[in-house]
Amino acid sequence: MLHKCKFIKQSNICFSLIPSQEWVLNTHKLINELEGIVGKSSVIHHPDDLLVFAYDGLVDTGTPQAVVFPTSTEQVSKVLTLANSRNIPVTPRGAGTGLSGGAIAHAGGIELSLTRMSSILEIDPENRTALVEPGVVNLDLSTAASAHGLYFAPDPSSQRACTIGGNVAENSGGPHCLKYGVTTNHVLALEVVLEDGSVLWLGDAYRGRPGYDLVGALVGSEGMLGVFTKAIVSLLPSPESVRTLLAVFSDIDLASNAVSKVIASGLIPTAMEMMDALTIRAVEKAMNFGYPKDAGAILLIEVDGLEVEVIDAMEQIIEMCYDSGAAAVKHASESKDREMLWAGRKGALGALGALAPNYYLVDGVVPRSKLTDVLQKVSEIGEQYGLPIANVLHAGDGNLHPLIVFDERQKGKKEQAMEAGAKIVEICVNAGGTLTGEHGVGLEKKDFMPLVFNEEDISLMMKLKDTFAPTGLLNPGKMFPDGSSCADFRQINITGTAGLGSWI
Amino acid sequence: MSSPNEFQNELSKLIMSSRLVPNADLHSFRVDGCVPKAVVMPVSERELSELLAEAYRKEWAVVPRGSGHSLKVGNSPLKVDLVVGTTGLEQSIDYSPSDLTVTVGAGTRFHELQSNLAKGGHWLPIDPPLGPVRTIGGILATNLVGPLSFGYGTVRDYLLGLRVVGPDGTVTKNGGRVVKNVTGFDLTKLHIGALGTLGIILEANLKVMPLPKCDKTIFVNFDRWQTGIQTFMLQSLSSYNGQAVELIVGADGDVKGYIRFLGSESSVAARVEEAFKLLTSSVTNPPRIITEKQAMDVWDEIQNFGWGDYSENGDDVIIRIGCSPSKIGSVIKDMFDYCAQNRHPIEIIASPARGVFKCKLKGITSVLAETVTMFRKTTARFGGYAVVELAPVKAKKNIDVWGDPGLGIQLMRRLKEKLDPNGIFNVGRYVEGI
Numbered sequence: 009m010l011h012k013c014k015f016i017k018q019s020n021i022c023f024s025l026i027p028s029q030e031w032v033l034n035t036h037k038l039i040n041e042l043e044g045i046v047g048k049s050s051v052i053h054h055p056d057d058l059l060v061f062a063y064d065g066l067v068d069t070g071t072p073q074a075v076v077f078p079t080s081t082e083q084v085s086k087v088l089t090l091a092n093s094r095n096i097p098v099t100p101r102g103a104g105t106g107l108s109g110g111a112i113a114h115a116g117g118i119e120l121s122l123t124r125m126s127s128i129l130e131i132d133p134e135n136r137t138a139l140v141e142p143g144v145v146n147l148d149l150s151t152a153a154s155a156h157g158l159y160f161a162p163d164p165s166s167q168r169a170c171t172i173g174g175n176v177a178e179n180s181g182g183p184h185c186l187k188y189g190v191t192t193n194h195v196l197a198l199e200v201v202l203e204d205g206s207v208l209w210l211g212d213a214y215r216g217r218p219g220y221d222l223v224g225a226l227v228g229s230e231g232m233l234g235v236f237t238k239a240i241v242s243l244l245p246s247p248e249s250v251r252t253l254l255a256v257f258s259d260i261d262l263a264s265n266a267v268s269k270v271i272a273s274g275l276i277p278t279a280m281e282m283m284d285a286l287t288i289r290a291v292e293k294a295m296n297f298g299y300p301k302d303a304g305a306i307l308l309i310e311v312d313g314l315e316v317e318v319i320d321a322m323e324q325i326i327e328m329c330y331d332s333g334a335a336a337v338k339h340a341s342e343s344k345d346r347e348m349l350w351a352g353r354k355g356a357l358g359a360l361g362a363l364a365p366n367y368y369l370v371d372g373v374v375p376r377s378k379l380t381d382v383l384q385k386v387s388e389i390g391e392q393y394g395l396p397i398a399n400v401l402h403a404g405d406g407n408l409h410p411l412i413v414f415d416e417r418q419k420g421k422k423e424q425a426m427e428a429g430a431k432i433v434e435i436c437v438n439a440g441g442t443l444t445g446e447h448g449v450g451l452e453k454k455d456f457m458p459l460v461f462n463e464e465d466i467s468l469m470m471k472l473k474d475t476f477a478p479t480g481l482l483n484p485g486k487m488f489p490d491g492s493s494c495a496d497f498r499q500i501n502i503t504g505t506a507g508l509g510s511w512i
Numbered sequence: 513m514s515s516p517n518e519f520q521n522e523l524s525k526l527i528m529s530s531r532l533v534p535n536a537d538l539h540s541f542r543v544d545g546c547v548p549k550a551v552v553m554p555v556s557e558r559e560l561s562e563l564l565a566e567a568y569r570k571e572w573a574v575v576p577r578g579s580g581h582s583l584k585v586g587n588s589p590l591k592v593d594l595v596v597g598t599t600g601l602e603q604s605i606d607y608s609p610s611d612l613t614v615t616v617g618a619g620t621r622f623h624e625l626q627s628n629l630a631k632g633g634h635w636l637p638i639d640p641p642l643g644p645v646r647t648i649g650g651i652l653a654t655n656l657v658g659p660l661s662f663g664y665g666t667v668r669d670y671l672l673g674l675r676v677v678g679p680d681g682t683v684t685k686n687g688g689r690v691v692k693n694v695t696g697f698d699l700t701k702l703h704i705g706a707l708g709t710l711g712i713i714l715e716a717n718l719k720v721m722p723l724p725k726c727d728k729t730i731f732v733n734f735d736r737w738q739t740g741i742q743t744f745m746l747q748s749l750s751s752y753n754g755q756a757v758e759l760i761v762g763a764d765g766d767v768k769g770y771i772r773f774l775g776s777e778s779s780v781a782a783r784v785e786e787a788f789k790l791l792t793s794s795v796t797n798p799p800r801i802i803t804e805k806q807a808m809d810v811w812d813e814i815q816n817f818g819w820g821d822y823s824e825n826g827d828d829v830i831i832r833i834g835c836s837p838s839k840i841g842s843v844i845k846d847m848f849d850y851c852a853q854n855r856h857p858i859e860i861i862a863s864p865a866r867g868v869f870k871c872k873l874k875g876i877t878s879v880l881a882e883t884v885t886m887f888r889k890t891t892a893r894f895g896g897y898a899v900v901e902l903a904p905v906k907a908k909k910n911i912d913v914w915g916d917p918g919l920g921i922q923l924m925r926r927l928k929e930k931l932d933p934n935g936i937f938n939v940g941r942y943v944e945g946i
């Protein structure tokens with residue numbers, strides 16, 4: 009029965025239903041066939057083994073019938089052809105670090121893991137491009153490119169674990185996208201397998217070929233339009249010089265002011281990150297950096313470029329920070345010292361984890377000039393629900409990540425946290441912002457879509473889906489509202505998913 | 513639809529006559545020689561929307577129009593009933609300097625937008641042909657790019673959100689007005705360079721950039737095609753740190769190289785010095801910095817190459833060729849040799865770092881089809897493409913100006929069918945007859 013339904017609402021399908029004999033037989037057959045395509049060692053189907061793949065970064069679950077690990081485009085194509093002929097849902101999956109449930113096999117079926125397609129096929133230093141398989145880990149690409157003085161600009165904080173395929177599917181950002189843009193600005197061409205198994209290359213190693221920008225539509229498509237099996241991405245030259253500054257302020261307003269001053273001066277730093285008092289205290293407790301006890305906000309600003317321009321910019325920024333009331337400013341140019349300045353910011357997630365057993369990490373964006381107002385409202389929400397909310401934000405982009413801390417063992421707290429999260433998202437939208445700046449809609453926010461888009465806007469998106477993937481078998485049940493809220497919370501052990509040194 | 517008169521009668525039931533361009537003027541609104549049956553300049557979105565709803569029902573062929581300057585792009589339309597202009601719509605510019613964003617009506621002229629942004633110390637760092645006088649909608653829809661796209665990217669990198677009216681009059685939005693946004697599928701990119709075949713752009717949200725404080729241009733004279741040029745080109749992508757790098761190859765075969773540096777004083781000074789060092793060791797003639805006035809003229813010339821002096825009655829053909837930067841030298845050489853053999857005078861501006869060059873050819877209209885075929889064969893060998901950007905209407909009839917759009921064509925067709933099921937927008941002007 010599983011493969012007869014297009015959309016199955018229950019997660020945990022294997023366990024929540026008593027499988028019928030027919031279902032068991034069909035599953036058995038399916039697994040045989042999958043093994044025929046990718047080999048026995050590349051299919052996981054034992055319920056215990058499947059558990060790991062029921063999660064991504066959003067602890068909502070959905071257990072697939074099987075996880076397959078293709079090693080070539082051809083195998084991906086065959087798996088999709090098979091799934092299509094049987095009406096079986098397919099969920100593409102990278103490293104599973106997504107925070108909106110994109111890689112969860114919500115409707116059961118096949119999870120298609122691209123992690124064994126992880127070769128960097130070519131780095132072309134002359135044209136500053138790389139041809140990669142989708143399972144390449146983000147940081148590995150930059151490491152490989154560094155031999156040529158190049159790097160891949162999008163740097164999600166999960167970059168030690170997340171894959172290029174996942175980055176493309178989520179149009180991921182990172183702390184340094186203030187200056188260099190997000191993933192979509194760096195993807196030139198994609199090899200994509202459509203749901204019927206057909207394989208095509210879209211785009212070019214250089215932009216400009218006539219025709220609709222289908223690559224532009226595929227970036228950020230959350231695994232719903234096609235499976236990426238190769239990508240050509242652009243690489244940037246590593247900057248000659250990088251400097252980092254850490255400024256301590258007595259409150260968020262002063263720090264936000266400093267951000268505005270920098271922007272108004274005409275400088276575009278590579279990163280402008282902020283932490284609020286709660287985060288600072290948690291970090292200080294965990295790591296002992298010697299942050300002032302009464303610090304209300306810490307700002308991290310990084311600039312890069314030629315040595316002269318970096319020195320020049322940093323001087324100006326230091327002055328602007330002091331002008332805005334900074335209590336202390338530190339800056340560094342050596343990579344080791346810069347890392348030290350970043351360490352608190354990077355350790356924030358782990359440190360906050362010590363505050364309570366659970367948290368709900370919200371992703372919202374507002375126009376930068378509304379940041380102070382919105383943060384004020386976020387803190388009011390916290391007070392209203394009696395929940396501590398820590399803020400770690402990409403201040404330069406207006407992208408905030410309020411982290412609602414709670415203990416799910418206390419009755420009603422989880423629901424309250426979810427409600428508070430929803431309110432925060434609403435505040436962002438009302439301030440002229442939107443639901444998500446980088447984590448995606450997925451399962452988490454699909455029911456919030458009507459906050460931003462009306463039926464007609466959404467129906468146009470559906471038409472794009474019908475263009476690429478009319479059957480609805482590819483990553484079903486995501487992005488579009490269906491009336492039931494799927495937003496969820498996650499356990500602190502999330503850092504286990506993102507690997508060592510993960511930070512938001 | 514029969515005669516223009518009947519057509520106009522029908523229109524007059526829909527829209528106030530003051531929105532209609534007088535019959536006597538229709539001729540000046542022709543699209544590649546096709547005189548429309550009517551030209552309407554709606555003043556509100558509502559008017560535009562209602563008009564389209566009717567056009568959709570009646571399957572009138574609609575050509576959206578901004579400033580009209582780039583209506584000559586694309587294949588000649590198969591049918592034109594109605595030209596719909598965006599410049600009559602109320603245009604607003606809502607600019608927020610502290611957010612580095614602006615919302616602008618599609619019919620707004622680009623120079624107006626730029627002068628507004630300049631007041632806040634910002635600009636949109638794009639320089640498409642005839643940029644200043646064209647509208648934002650037209651610039652997005654044609655996606656013609658200029659030399660600055662090397663350093664700053666194209667309008668694609670600045671577009672945050674769009675409001676669009678579809679063929680049936682439905683107004684939709686996509687994206688937003690924040691610099692990071694992954695809320696749902698990104699449909700905005702589909703309209704860039706789509707020539708208005710999927711909808712009429714009403715309004716765009718754009719990201720803006722700080723105006724650079726300093727602007728310097730280095731000039732290198734190569735005299736003739738020589739090996740130094742190859743080095744110049746190879747270094748252009750990685751070594752000069754300029755925002756634009758261009759070569760002008762004159763009809764007499766003279767080659768000139770230009771590198772433009774924009775940014776803060778200290779940054780420009782440092783980059784210019786470095787480039788000087790590099791150039792002095794790799795080219796024979798000494799590089800030099802040209803005056804502000806000279807620089808302005810030369811970047812103007814490059815930006816408007818082929819467009820500035822284009823005359824409908826002339827016989828210039830402008831072909832744009834793209835391939836990867838490392839291959840561009842070989843491709844140019846092949847084109848050059850071919851034209852020399854066939855005695856076709858050719859001028860070229862090349863942007864080696866972007867992997868694009870444009871050729872201006874004269875006197876080839878009678879052999880346009882075979883020339884284009886040859887150009888496409890050559891570029892295809894290097895994985896590139898060749899688009900006829902401008903050509904006399906007569907000559908266009910024998911060619912497809914776009915060439916091969918690649919493997920995505922079936923998806924493109926499907927997309928067009930989904931978004932414009934009655935096929936009313938720009939009939940036949942886009943790739944593969946879309």
Ligand SMILES: Cc1cc2nc3c(=O)[nH]c(=O)nc-3n(C[C@H](O)[C@H](O)[C@H](O)COP(=O)(O)OP(=O)(O)OC[C@H]3O[C@@H](n4cnc5c(N)ncnc54)[C@H](O)[C@@H]3O)c2cc1C
Nearest residue numbers: 102103104105106110165171173174175177181231236446
């Ligand atoms: C600690 C932590 C920090 C984070 N920091 C950031 C950050 O700074 N910025 C940011 O933007 N995100 C961040 N994220 C979110 C996440 O890491 C990114 O969304 C990342 O790009 C997901 O990559 P992945 O390989 O884990 O993809 P997955 O989670 O496995 O999948 C994500 C989506 O992509 C689809 N997909 C994966 N591969 C393919 C493919 N080959 N073809 C088609 N679809 C595919 C899946 O179906 C799913 O919808 C963070 C997450 C964590 C846990």
